[in-house]
Amino acid sequence: xxxxxxxxxxxxxxxxxxxxxxxxxxxxxxxxxxxxxxxxxxxxxxxxxxxxxxxxxxxxxxxxxxxxxxxxxxxxxxxxxxxxxxxxxxxxxxxxxxxxxxxxxxxxxxxxxxxxxxxxxxxxxxxxxxxxxxxxxxxxxxxxxxxxxxxxxxxxxxxxxxxxxxxxxxxxxxxxxxxxxxxxxxxxxxxxxxxxxxxxxxxxxxxxxxxxxxxxxxxxxxxxxxxxxxxxxxxx
Amino acid sequence: xxxxxxxxxxxxxxxxxxxxxxxxxxxxxxxxxxxxxxxxxxxxxxxxxxxxxxxxxxxxxxxxxxxxxxxxxxxxxxxxxxxxxxxxxxxxxxxxxxxxxxxxxxxxxxxxxxxxxxxxxxxxxxxxxxxxxxxxxxxxxxxxxxxxxxxxxxxxxxxxxxxxxxxxxxxxxxxxxxxxxxxxxxxxxxxxxxxxxxxxxxxxxxxxxxxxxxxxxxxxxxxxxxxxxxxxxxxxxxxxxxxxxxxxxxxxxxxxxxxxxxxxxxxxxxxxxxxxxxxxxxxxxxxxxxxxxxxxxxxxxxxxxxxxxxxxxxxxxxxxxxxxxxxxxxxxxxxxxxxxxxxxxxxxxxxxxxxxxxxxxxxxxxxxxxxxxxxxxxxxxxxxxxxxxxxxxxxxxxxxxxxxxxxxxxxxxxxx
Numbered sequence: 044x045x046x047x048x049x050x051x052x053x054x055x056x057x058x059x060x061x062x063x064x065x066x067x068x069x070x071x072x073x074x075x076x077x078x079x080x081x082x083x084x085x086x087x088x089x090x091x092x093x094x095x096x097x098x099x100x101x102x103x104x105x106x107x108x109x110x111x112x113x114x115x116x117x118x119x120x121x122x123x124x125x126x127x128x129x130x131x132x133x134x135x136x137x138x139x140x141x142x143x144x145x146x147x148x149x150x151x152x153x154x155x156x157x158x159x160x161x162x163x164x165x166x167x168x169x170x171x172x173x174x175x176x177x178x179x180x181x182x183x184x185x186x187x188x189x190x191x192x193x194x195x196x197x198x199x200x201x202x203x204x205x206x207x208x209x210x211x212x213x214x215x216x217x218x219x220x221x222x223x224x225x226x227x228x229x230x231x232x233x234x235x236x237x238x239x240x241x242x243x244x245x246x247x248x249x250x251x252x253x254x255x256x257x258x259x260x261x262x263x264x265x266x267x268x269x270x271x272x273x274x275x276x277x278x279x
Numbered sequence: 280x281x282x283x284x285x286x287x288x289x290x291x292x293x294x295x296x297x298x299x300x301x302x303x304x305x306x307x308x309x310x311x312x313x314x315x316x317x318x319x320x321x322x323x324x325x326x327x328x329x330x331x332x333x334x335x336x337x338x339x340x341x342x343x344x345x346x347x348x349x350x351x352x353x354x355x356x357x358x359x360x361x362x363x364x365x366x367x368x369x370x371x372x373x374x375x376x377x378x379x380x381x382x383x384x385x386x387x388x389x390x391x392x393x394x395x396x397x398x399x400x401x402x403x404x405x406x407x408x409x410x411x412x413x414x415x416x417x418x419x420x421x422x423x424x425x426x427x428x429x430x431x432x433x434x435x436x437x438x439x440x441x442x443x444x445x446x447x448x449x450x451x452x453x454x455x456x457x458x459x460x461x462x463x464x465x466x467x468x469x470x471x472x473x474x475x476x477x478x479x480x481x482x483x484x485x486x487x488x489x490x491x492x493x494x495x496x497x498x499x500x501x502x503x504x505x506x507x508x509x510x511x512x513x514x515x516x517x518x519x520x521x522x523x524x525x526x527x528x529x530x531x532x533x534x535x536x537x538x539x540x541x542x543x544x545x546x547x548x549x550x551x552x553x554x555x556x557x558x559x560x561x562x563x564x565x566x567x568x569x570x571x572x573x574x575x576x577x578x579x580x581x582x583x584x585x586x587x588x589x590x591x592x593x594x595x596x597x598x599x600x601x602x603x604x605x606x607x608x609x610x611x612x613x614x615x616x617x618x619x620x621x622x623x624x625x626x627x628x629x630x631x632x633x634x635x636x637x638x639x640x641x642x643x644x645x646x647x648x649x650x651x652x653x654x655x656x657x658x659x660x661x662x663x664x665x666x667x668x669x670x671x672x673x674x675x676x677x678x679x680x681x682x683x684x685x686x687x688x689x690x691x692x693x694x695x
Contacts, residue, residue: 108687129605136603149595151292159280164603
């Protein structure tokens with residue numbers, strides 16, 4: 044009898060015939076065209092690819108920030124096509140943590156308040172104590188009441204990681220979270236991100252340009268193998 | 280973290296611009312509140328209180344001038360009336376009581392009025408309130424009993440630092456440069472307790488003293504005994520009333536008869552004083568217009584301040600959207616910020632307005648003797664707060680709509 048670890052995990056992301064295209068001056072510019080893709084729950088993957096290959100657009104679609112032009116996108120068990128914009132906002136608040144490349148934090152708020160903001164719009168309840176513990180987990184126990192302007196870029200990304208985790212999401216989407224960091228900080232953040240996602244049992248999809256960072260991930264996917272649109276914008 | 284905390288943190292983050300916007304609203308509210316409060320108190324005091332006088336029997340001339348002179352110690356009396364005529368009117372069944380007076384003298388800028396001695400004992404300047412020199416009431420000394428004695432109103436005594444026993448020489452007139460009765464030394468024997476009326480700004484001497492002041496002609500001096508030829512400036516009259524406050528219908532007939540004669544006229548302050556507000560109403564309107572303009576400019580400033588901070592906050596708001604905040608939540612946050620600034624402005628303005636009213640009260644007291652109150656509840660107290668909130672909401676609408684329309688991805692500018 045197979046053990047629980049050997050059982051096939053349900054997918055956290057299911058893509059079918061996803062197409063994203065922008066219209067500019069009457070011309071349709073295809074950006075993303077992914078016929079099929081599924082990501083099992085608990086996966087920690089890094090998407091690699093050249094600039095302009097549509098990775099961030101893809102990530103925005105997965106986060107419900109951008110509706111697809113066509114196709115079906117099911118994330119955390121919800122078909123995003125069935126949700127209007129407000130519905131996607133609510134869904135995102137409850138299920139997905141997002142980390143951007145930089146300027147992730149609200150400047151007027153302390154590190155702790157920024158973490159608490161991660162729960163403000165969701166149904167998830169958590170205490171200031173939980174948020175403080177998370178900041179300790181990412182190595183900022185002594186910086187809880189510091190404002191972003193008093194934190195280094197690396198520390199700001201740690202706060203962003205804690206904020207993404209605070210609502211206990213099933214999926215974290217990270218768009219080049221190490222892009223603006225020096226190599227050492229970039230390595231530390233990527234390792235931290237991978238570790239806390241594994242510890243908290245949530246899946247991670249991270250876009251990354253830096254091969255040395257991507258090398259730390261067990262699962263690396265070349266985005267060009269998913270997307271049928273080439274970086275030059277040529278559709279199949 | 281709740282949304283209120285986000286609003287307050289954002290206000291704290293943009294404290295300078297938020298504070299300026301709140302203060303500009305506060306100035307508008309304060310100005311409008313002070314103007315309204317002083318206007319309503321003045322209107323009430325001038326038209327409703329009546330200072331205990333139902334009618335003034337005075338000479339022919341401007342009724343408004345007579346009312347201002349008799350009741351508020353302003354202007355000058357346009358003539359005199361005969362003592363005998365006053366006695367005849369006082370004997371009319373429609374007249375409950377009367378108190379003769381003579382105006383036209385002054386001391387150190389304050390009017391010196393000659394009154395019947397019973398004016399200080401029997402006259403009620405407010406229902407149930409008579410003059411007092413009792414220390415318990417805030418007065419001192421005694422009422423006058425002799426020719427060369429006077430009592431001073433509380434405001435006169437305070438302003439001039441009068442002491443009992445101090446003497447003065449009355450001026451024969453009410454303007455600077457008028458002759459002084461240098462040989463008449465009148466002593467202050469009493470200081471009246473504060474009344475909160477123009478009486479506080481007057482000095483009272485016995486009626487007979489007026490006639491015997493040196494420098495008045497022999498014919499005037501003779502009036503002290505010759506009642507058939509005695510003249511007075513006028514008289515305060517208490518009229519007969521029925522059913523509480525209503526005048527006896529016979530009063531109208533009495534007023535008609537007096538006004539038809541060539542000897543005097545009966546001036547009803549309640550009828551005359553509202554005319555004053557018609558005359559000076561434009562001042563009130565100008566002040567209101569200024570206040571409204573300040574308030575509108577404050578609202579415009581608030582809108583500009585919010586739009587300016589919105590530019591700085593675009594990424595913050597986009598991040599909130601990325602964290603799951605809906606467009607209407609962002610709209611509400613910006614609107615709540617406008618409301619919070621307006622509320623703060625309205626509360627500060629309310630306090631400032633009452634402070635301004637208090638300063639205004641001081642000047643009104645000094646100029647007219649009337650006691651206005653700093654904490655008078657005018658219509659503005661009830662209307663300005665909701666009005667400020669509505670104005671703040673309107674001012675916040677445009678920036679809130681801009682925030683609502685904010686493009687999330689364009690603002691966050693993801694790069695791949």
